[in-house]
Amino acid sequence: MNTAANDIPLRILIVDDEENILRSLRRLLANEEFEVLTAISGEEGLKILSENTDTALIISDQRMPGLSGVDFLEQARKLAPDASRIILTGYADVNAAIDGINKGGAYRYVTKPWKDEELTGIVHEALLRFVLIKDNQRLTRIVRNRNEELKEWNSRLKALVEEQTRGIRRQNEELKRLNESLENNLRDTITAFSGLIELRDAQGGSHSKNVAELSVRAARRAGLSEDEIQTISTASLLHDIGKIGIPDILLAKDMDEMESEEQAVYAQHPVRGQAAIDPIGALRDAGVLIRHHHEWFNGRGFPDGLAGKKIPLGARIISIADFVDRTVRGFRGDKAIEFALKKVKEYAGERFDGRLCPLMESPARELYRGFAREAEFVEMQLCPKDLRAGMVVSRDVRTGTGLLILSVGVKLDEKNIKSLRRSYQIDPSRSGIFVRVRR
Numbered sequence: 001m002n003t004a005a006n007d008i009p010l011r012i013l014i015v016d017d018e019e020n021i022l023r024s025l026r027r028l029l030a031n032e033e034f035e036v037l038t039a040i041s042g043e044e045g046l047k048i049l050s051e052n053t054d055t056a057l058i059i060s061d062q063r064m065p066g067l068s069g070v071d072f073l074e075q076a077r078k079l080a081p082d083a084s085r086i087i088l089t090g091y092a093d094v095n096a097a098i099d100g101i102n103k104g105g106a107y108r109y110v111t112k113p114w115k116d117e118e119l120t121g122i123v124h125e126a127l128l129r130f131v132l133i134k135d136n137q138r139l140t141r142i143v144r145n146r147n148e149e150l151k152e153w154n155s156r157l158k159a160l161v162e163e164q165t166r167g168i169r170r171q172n173e174e175l176k177r178l179n180e181s182l183e184n185n186l187r188d189t190i191t192a193f194s195g196l197i198e199l200r201d202a203q204g205g206s207h208s209k210n211v212a213e214l215s216v217r218a219a220r221r222a223g224l225s226e227d228e229i230q231t232i233s234t235a236s237l238l239h240d241i242g243k244i245g246i247p248d249i250l251l252a253k254d255m256d257e258m259e260s261e262e263q264a265v266y267a268q269h270p271v272r273g274q275a276a277i278d279p280i281g282a283l284r285d286a287g288v289l290i291r292h293h294h295e296w297f298n299g300r301g302f303p304d305g306l307a308g309k310k311i312p313l314g315a316r317i318i319s320i321a322d323f324v325d326r327t328v329r330g331f332r333g334d335k336a337i338e339f340a341l342k343k344v345k346e347y348a349g350e351r352f353d354g355r356l357c358p359l360m361e362s363p364a365r366e367l368y369r370g371f372a373r374e375a376e377f378v379e380m381q382l383c384p385k386d387l388r389a390g391m392v393v394s395r396d397v398r399t400g401t402g403l404l405i406l407s408v409g410v411k412l413d414e415k416n417i418k419s420l421r422r423s424y425q426i427d428p429s430r431s432g433i434f435v436r437v438r439r
């Protein structure tokens with residue numbers, strides 16, 4: 001029998017004051033693969049034990065001069081606590097046996113003379129007990145070490161997860177920031193495009209902006225999602241971007257006044273508009289609405305002649321808003337809004353989706369609230385000599401070579417009229433001065 005941890009033979013210490021007993025016990029155990037140490041007294045036994053604390057079994061006689069077996073075992077227990085201990089007693093020495101067990105922590109007592117077979121069996125059991133204790137200690141150590149390692153790994157893992165979570169959070173923040181900046185860039189681009197369209201607009205600026213205002217408000221009343229509303233807003237701002245390539249002369253006319261070839265060119269602008277923004281992936285949904293903003297609900301519009309719900313909802317809304325803004329501008333009176341809304345009602349079910357028309361009423365009234373007052377004014381192009389104090393400049397005034405003299409919004413007085421006339425004498429401009437005057 002060996003210790004489980006290694007192949008070192010188990011060590012047995014026998015203590016007896018009688019040499020012949022030591023000899024016979026040594027002989028008895030000689031066949032086994034044990035390392036047998038002997039001591040002639042308890043004192044010597046302790047000395048040997050202090051140098052061999054991994055001893056597996058101690059067999060001690062009780063009755064010895066000097067240290068008794070019980071006393072020896074009691075002290076031996078401190079030196080080799082895991083060793084199994086057997087005490088040898090005479091038949092009559094029951095008290096010593098009990099002491100040996102209680103004080104000396106003996107595992108068994110064996111009475112002299114012993115039966116060899118019985119003693120060998122007891123020795124084996126005692127050694128097995130020692131081996132089991134050692135194995136148990138070894139396994140406990142392994143489990144404890146594994147637990148420590150696990151704890152260590154756990155805390156490392158936790159730190160790693162926390163670090164990664166922090167990293168992911170940082171990346172998310174960064175992505176969000178980039179996204180916002182991209183969205184802002186896109187919005188800026190849309191505004192810039194929209195500004196370009198307004199430059200070409202024969203009827204004056206802010207048509208796209210007004211169409212967007214009306215469409216967004218109506219879409220909100222129709223209960224559309226924020227994403228859909230955003231797309232409608234973008235499409236409204238850019239709905240006439242396809243007009244950029246169309247000759248000025250055409251843009252100055254109503255569609256009814258155009259020759260049929262002119263109408264054909266004009267009718268291309270929704271498709272050209274969609275194609276123009278198609279390279280920008282984020283604007284493709286808006287591109288579809290742009291394509292269909294001149295479809296009629298009864299299928300008689302252009303470019304595809306779609307009818308009813310085949311026309312995208314956003315395009316049906318933009319179509320009404322576009323008409324309302326054009327009509328209000330064209331009518332130019334304080335009844336312009338009512339006139340436009342009346343026309344919308346007339347067209348309901350033919351040109352426009354009848355269920356959407358009522359949604360446009362209050363947005364239009366809100367948007368053009370100041371328009372009636374605005375309609376009291378008219379823009380005129382005057383020569384420098386016709387300028388009067390109190391008129392308000394409605395477009396930037398520049399000299400012939402392009403030098404800015406007065407900005408839009410400036411109210412004229414005698415002084416700036418005089419300096420303007422002088423500038424026009426030195427560096428005449430071919431265009432007149434645009435001012436707003438009361439009707």
Ligand SMILES: [Fe+2]
Pocket residue numbers: 239240269293294
């Ligand atoms: Fe259009």
Ligand SMILES: [Fe+2]
Pocket residue numbers: 207239240322
């Ligand atoms: Fe338009």
